[in-house]
Amino acid sequence: MEHGSYKDQSASTFSLADEDHTLANALRFTLNQDPRVSVCGYSIPHPSEARVNIRVQTTGDPAKEVLKDSCQDLMMICQHVRSTFDQAVADFKNTNGSESE
Template sequence: MNAPDRQEKFVVPDDLKKVVYKPDTKVANAGTFVVQREDHTVGNLVRMQLHRDKTVVFAGYRIPHPLEYQMVVKVQTNGKKTPIQTMQSALQDLGDEVQDIRSKFQRELEIEQGRHQGPQY
């Protein structure tokens, strides 16, 4: 078949950077992040997290082509923070949320496993 290898969707080749930032030359306090090997799942999470930041004027993403395996995120701020600072903050906050969810899940899993082990003799 002509289908590309499945790993191409996830593995970033050695000659590509995972993230490239390009400042916008026409709009103040704006820029574009091109992220390799990510899809709508990450794009939507990042976009929604960026929207929580009061300094963000605009945040959006798109997947230019389904066979190119890249995501383009555009960010414009009000000038109090740069787009790079805003993106770093959003990614840090997302990481913290994931860790919190993971900790709660682990705790509940341990409680549930304790219930099913029965009494200890």
């Protein structure tokens, strides 16, 4: 769900249901890595409500597109971390398995 001015698409607030600091902080991090982002941040309206509001202000590009790109970047980061972890576990098992024989 997007809130903001239709005239200026470079600044928007996005409200994500059923989310918390875990996703919001990771998205804030990836958004801050994007040179098109001038300001971004997030808030949780109320502790009892599972909702996060993410504010994105860009240097001119539509905030919706920049947020979408950041979500894709975050997915790539998570995939890289997962594959690196899986490879490290496999390497550990191979190394320790050969020593016990």
